[in-house]
Amino acid sequence: MTIRIFSFLVTVFIACATNAQAGLTFCNDSGSKQFLAIGYYDSGDWRSQGWWVLEPSGCSKVLNHPLQKTRYYYRVDVVNRDFHGRFSFCTRNEAFDIRGQDCAARTFTSSAFRELNVGQAHDFTFRLAAAGQSTRIRGGNTVSPNGIVNDLQMLAGIWSNLEHVKSDLFTLRWAADWAVGPYNVGAACSWDSGFLNLETTKQRWSVVEDYNWTREELMDWINTTQHEMTIIEDGVSSLWQVPNNIAAADSGIGQYIAYFRNYRDDLEAGRSSVAQVQSNIDWVIPHLRNILTGLKADMVQRTGDVAGYLDLLSNRNRQIGDLATSAQATAFADLKDDQAASKTHRCQGGVTERYTEIRNDLTIQGQGLTRYYPRLDTSMRATQKQFSTLSVSAAGAQAELDALLALIADFADDEPGSFTQLLHLNGIESLWAEIHNGLNGVWN
Numbered sequence: 001m002t003i004r005i006f007s008f009l010v011t012v013f014i015a016c017a018t019n020a021q022a023g024l025t026f027c028n029d030s031g032s033k034q035f036l037a038i039g040y041y042d043s044g045d046w047r048s049q050g051w052w053v054l055e056p057s058g059c060s061k062v063l064n065h066p067l068q069k070t071r072y073y074y075r076v077d078v079v080n081r082d083f084h085g086r087f088s089f090c091t092r093n094e095a096f097d098i099r100g101q102d103c104a105a106r107t108f109t110s111s112a113f114r115e116l117n118v119g120q121a122h123d124f125t126f127r128l129a130a131a132g133q134s135t136r137i138r139g140g141n142t143v144s145p146n147g148i149v150n151d152l153q154m155l156a157g158i159w160s161n162l163e164h165v166k167s168d169l170f171t172l173r174w175a176a177d178w179a180v181g182p183y184n185v186g187a188a189c190s191w192d193s194g195f196l197n198l199e200t201t202k203q204r205w206s207v208v209e210d211y212n213w214t215r216e217e218l219m220d221w222i223n224t225t226q227h228e229m230t231i232i233e234d235g236v237s238s239l240w241q242v243p244n245n246i247a248a249a250d251s252g253i254g255q256y257i258a259y260f261r262n263y264r265d266d267l268e269a270g271r272s273s274v275a276q277v278q279s280n281i282d283w284v285i286p287h288l289r290n291i292l293t294g295l296k297a298d299m300v301q302r303t304g305d306v307a308g309y310l311d312l313l314s315n316r317n318r319q320i321g322d323l324a325t326s327a328q329a330t331a332f333a334d335l336k337d338d339q340a341a342s343k344t345h346r347c348q349g350g351v352t353e354r355y356t357e358i359r360n361d362l363t364i365q366g367q368g369l370t371r372y373y374p375r376l377d378t379s380m381r382a383t384q385k386q387f388s389t390l391s392v393s394a395a396g397a398q399a400e401l402d403a404l405l406a407l408i409a410d411f412a413d414d415e416p417g418s419f420t421q422l423l424h425l426n427g428i429e430s431l432w433a434e435i436h437n438g439l440n441g442v443w444n
Helices: 154-176 212-239 241-268 274-342 351-413 419-443
Strands: 008-013 024-028 034-042 045-054 059-063 071-077 087-091 096-099 109-117 124-130 183-193 199-209
Touching: 024 034, 024 045, 034 059, 034 087, 034 109, 045 059, 045 071, 045 087, 071 087, 071 154, 087 096, 109 154, 154 212, 154 274, 154 351, 183 351, 199 274, 212 241, 212 274, 241 274, 241 419, 274 351, 351 419
Parallel strands: 024 124
Antiparallel strands: 008 124, 024 059, 034 045, 034 071, 045 096, 071 109, 087 109, 183 199
């Protein structure tokens, strides 16, 4: 099935339903038949399922239970159309239900998926509309008909990557926990000795070799990082409060800007004196400053938290990578020393073969570490990149808030009703609009 999809616009709505009705539904508002696959995190592993056939104007309920997660993934294929996405899941041409993401080794195809953020909804309907139509998504922002309407938001993307990191840590831990010992290595031998070789001497070489200790530090750091991922997730969850703070600030600032304009109108119409207008402005300015300084303080704290998460992930990634490499080297070095020690003993029958078996076991486990650490490295780096972008954007927003506070200070010093005051007022309104839209773009 060679199926591809062109640019689609997506309209999302949430429908409140009873648990019996709750689930995840996809609807096809285009004029073409579509083939749908979904992906999600289920019982400690990534799972992908497909294909559902979506006829034009048709709908299909792909999950028939109340949704328990905020992130799901989907792929839609249509003949002669390309589909692009940032996430990969295993698929095949026939119907499938696949667990895990090791696609090539199992002759599956690694396919691009997009993320779907359902928030806290237990029932969610996702509508696919043909390109070329304008549409609206949550928040009431009109979406351009060009390209893909992607409901990926920065925090949602970070949360999704954290899920990938947790999954990759689990897989690497499984590989590192592969037992390499204990091994009983022994051999018995005898030879003629004494006067005229009339005596028989019997000896035995016996030792227990265990190489699990070479992975202990790696396992400790993996366990530590898994615990720290829970802390980071809790921190990221708290970041979802930022959009609420921005919305509250926008309401107050919009109200105070409206006050300023009303004061100017009253002054021009002769309904208020200059002294009265100045008194009113002097009353409003501290309230406006309090809103902005509070928002900035919150941003400073959040930015510091994000910087801490970024450093933590970077350090843990480096430590685990170094230990994954050194653990293998240490195990082989210890094996070499053990085998050399065994050769000092006269009994060697079968000992060399036993050490060859141990070497093969170490090689297999090393292949697991070599295979699975790069996956963790990729997901770690992707999350670090998003945290870095978030940190830079938030720092830029802080600078803009400082500029806005300086502009408000200039406005407070202006002569009421003057042209300079009008310019500063327009500047305050314009700069806040830019900050508000920028902050929402970063945190929402």
